[in-house]
Amino acid sequence: MKATVTVMLKNGVLDPQGEAVRRALGSLGFEGVEGVRQGKVIELDLGLADRSAAEAEVRQMCEKLLANTVIESYRIEIA
Template sequence: MKARVHVMLKDGVLDPQGEAVRHALGALGFAGVEGVRQGKVIELDLKAADKAAAEAEVQSMCEKLLANTVIEKYTVEIV
């Protein structure tokens, strides 16, 4: 079973990497980009056979290691 975790900065948290990307896109001629938020995707291969148990385990992984829950939000997708 695979799990995909999307981690993004929470709304209101300054995103300097996203701003750098927005600026670079403007310099390349992509003038219509008004904002960029950058995040990360983490894919996990799990042994779990039960979807609910796998999701609970990945949620725990996010809370303990994969996301900084003070400034980041995350979503878990079991695929």
């Protein structure tokens, strides 16, 4: 089973990397970009067969390590 975790800064948290990308895109001629938020995607190969158990385990991973839940939110997809 594969899990994909997408971690993004919460709304209202400044994103200096996203702002740097927005400015760089503007300097390359892409003037229509008004905002950029940058995050990370983590793919996990799991040895679990039960979908709900896999999601619960990945949620614990996010809460303990993969996301700083004070400033980041995360989304889990199980496939």
